Amino acid sequence: MKSLEDLKKLRDEALKRMNMRYVKNGYRVQIGMGTCGIASGAKPVLAAFLELVEYHNLNNVTVTQVGCMGECTYEPMVEIIDEAGQAFVYCNVTTDMAKQIIEKHIQSNQPIDKYLLSTRKG
Known part of the structure; x- marks a missing residue:
């Protein structure tokens, strides 16, 4: 960092990331971060x-x-809960699968059956 402006930009980016975790409406993406999830690659x-x-x-x-x-x-497991409360559990999720889940399931409202462990009404 070389200026106050750089510091403000860094702060704004950090706040944006923090707020992303607490949106109340829309989709909720829950990543399993238990010991087994972390050991299997949940952090990436x-x-x-x-x-x-x-x-x-x-x-x-x-x-x-x-x-x-x-x-x-x-x-690693990821649970997607949509606006209607429907829950979809994806299993053995990779970073490449995350991209597909965002683009197909969340943006196009088309769950990817081949990756799903289960679906249930919340």
Whole structure:
């Protein structure tokens, strides 16, 4: 950083990332960050979702981390809860899959059946 302007820009970017985790309306993306999830690669998946939501300027999407999702074999797991309360659980999620989930499921409202572990009404 070389100026106060650089510091302000850094602050604004950090605030934008923090706010992305607390949006109340729209989609909720929950990344399983229990020990098994982290060991299976959930941290890069979380980072990918945060970056993609910011890149696509999706103001109606909350990205958050949750604890163990109870199915260690299927980690990393991501649960998408839509505006109607419908929950979709994706398993063995990679950063490439995160991009597809954002573009197809969240932006086009088309869940990707081949990646789903389950769906349920919330």
